[in-house]
Amino acid sequence: MIESLQARAIHLLWRLLSHCRLKTTWSLAGAASRVLYAVSRRERHVTRRNLEVAYPGDSSEQRRERVRESLRHSAATMLELGFAWIAKPARVEASVVEVHGRELLDNARADNRGVIVLAPHFGNWEVLNFWLSSHFPFTAMYEPPKIAELDAVIRHGRERMGAELVPTNPRGVAALLKALKRAEAVGILPDQEPDWGSGEFADFFGRPAYTATLLPKLVARTQARVVTGVARRLPDGRGFAIHFLAADDRVYDTDEVTSAAGVNACVESAIALDPAQYQWEYKRWKKTEQEQQKVPGYREQRLYSKR
Structure with a gap:
């Protein structure tokens, strides 16, 4: 009963926000992020710890400002879900005012190769999904939400422009392989x-991060090309700029550790477009090599432990 009420309330909020201008949503995100900064110790703490790793040379004031900016962009992404999933397609399409690097996808398909789009949690990845599925045959993995009654809403929002969603299991991987062999585009979260058992440790901003190794398996079996794709939020709610970036050459290496290092370098390149737009609230360095190796007597303080 409670879950059903939550689903209805969230769906109603998305529908209301779908009518808002992006400029209005950005203003609301500013208010929401101030509340989040004040009351959510977890989000504030994790964001700060991640930024300490990524930008160790920052002053305390610089880091505090980065935390605030990151929380605002994360709030904006959540508030823009209604826009990306429910607003009229013409409005969403019109919000994409710049596209950079499209030739990377066009050239790969002209060579009859599939394209693997590495889509990190940067800017608004739902707008990226909308644009990709509007312009290319596009397949992506999908894991149902914790609130089951929102599944139909989210699926409709992501599939409405033609995207095919497949499960995050071997059947889904098989579907990705088939799409790539048809010279289509697929999206994976890097x-x-x-x-x-599904990853390797590779440096991410100089610290080992457990990184998925699905990519080299897909490349080895399909000879697909790899690009990084993001939808960067433009200032003051002016819309979005889509960026496709050439992948680090290491992603094509058959050695999974080397490929994982290339994947993380791709994510770093995307973040460099505007570091505030990356979702620093995620515990990217939660797993450790010592934990994996079950080192006897391992007592190193975890990155996210409270000080």
């Missing part, structure tokens, strides 16, 4: 920690 910056979420996989389950043990």
